[in-house]
Amino acid sequence: xxxxxxxxxxxxxxxxxxxxxxxxxxxxxxxxxxxxxxxxxxxxxxxxxxxxxxxxxxxxxxxxxxxxxxxxxxxxxxxxxxxxxxxxxxxxxxxxxxxxxxxxxxxxxxxxxxxxxxxxxxxxxxxxxxxxxxxxxxxxxxxxxxxxxxxxxxxxxxxxxxxxxxxxxxxxxxxxxxxxxxxxxxxxxxxxxxxxxxxxxxxxxxxxxxxxxxxxxxxxxxxxxxxxxxxxxxxxxxxxxxxxxxxxxxxxxxxxxxxxxxxx
Ligand code: FPP
Numbered sequence: 001x002x003x004x005x006x007x008x009x010x011x012x013x014x015x016x017x018x019x020x021x022x023x024x025x026x027x028x029x030x031x032x033x034x035x036x037x038x039x040x041x042x043x044x045x046x047x048x049x050x051x052x053x054x055x056x057x058x059x060x061x062x063x064x065x066x067x068x069x070x071x072x073x074x075x076x077x078x079x080x081x082x083x084x085x086x087x088x089x090x091x092x093x094x095x096x097x098x099x100x101x102x103x104x105x106x107x108x109x110x111x112x113x114x115x116x117x118x119x120x121x122x123x124x125x126x127x128x129x130x131x132x133x134x135x136x137x138x139x140x141x142x143x144x145x146x147x148x149x150x151x152x153x154x155x156x157x158x159x160x161x162x163x164x165x166x167x168x169x170x171x172x173x174x175x176x177x178x179x180x181x182x183x184x185x186x187x188x189x190x191x192x193x194x195x196x197x198x199x200x201x202x203x204x205x206x207x208x209x210x211x212x213x214x215x216x217x218x219x220x221x222x223x224x225x226x227x228x229x230x231x232x233x234x235x236x237x238x239x240x241x242x243x244x245x246x247x248x249x250x251x252x253x254x255x256x257x258x259x260x261x262x263x264x
Pocket of ligand 1: 098
């Protein structure tokens with residue numbers, strides 16, 4: 001049974017007609033998204049920034065559901081960067097409230113659709129109740145196998161790399177590893193994403209063209225897609241457009257077009 005038919009009726013959209021099936025081939029194994037533009041979306045509507053984040057949380061629900069339905073195995077959402085701690089505390093608190101609400105309301109659906117929730121970042125820095133809820137949700141969904149939903153929370157790419165270097169240094173000091181044994185594959189196992197493929201595609205919404213300290217190591221060969229749409233307006237049609245664009249790309253990984261797919 002394929003991923004689409006395995007989903008419960010409640011959360012499925014109709015199975016696509018055969019002519020559209022190709023849309024489900026060559027999908028990213030790991031899709032990363034920088035969800036940007038909540039504030040501007042709200043400002044254009046004379047709403048508070050918090051209203052923008054609330055609408056953004058609805059896009060999170062829709063996009064997670066769509067990714068699960070079409071069979072994307074890993075989805076990483078940049079929900080809160082380390083730099084975001086500098087925002088007004090009212091806004092920061094509202095973001096934690098939205099996250100808590102999301103975790104509570106979506107647990108049933110995660111279980112029903114075999115979605116494992118994972119967090120990357122310094123999650124010990126989160127308010128204690130949010131941390132506990134997160135840890136609890138991660139524990140309850142740990143055996144789910146169809147999809148990983150990674151939430152980047154209090155995340156910084158540079159800090160992740162520094163932490164990995166510290167852990168590696170510690171391992172060498174304990175003589176469990178020789179410095180000469182450290183290569184890219186070993187280094188990767190010290191990152192939050194150790195058991196996941198690198199992102200094939202990064203989507204950033206709201207037209208901004210920055211990486212913003214997100215998955216710096218992992219994005220060495222990631223395809224970038226910038227959508228002009230603000231995150232609260234980014235829904236399934238916009239996701240499909242981004243995936244269509246990705247599917248048309250030729251990924252060379254530094255080789256020439258002729259070498260692609262052959263042993264160099
Ligand atoms: C960036 O928009 C968005 C964020 C920093 C927060 C993202 C949070 C959500 C989408 C909602 C809650 C998340 C979950 C997982 C339920 P911005 O505020 O920087 O927008 P702006 O650049 O237009 O000001």
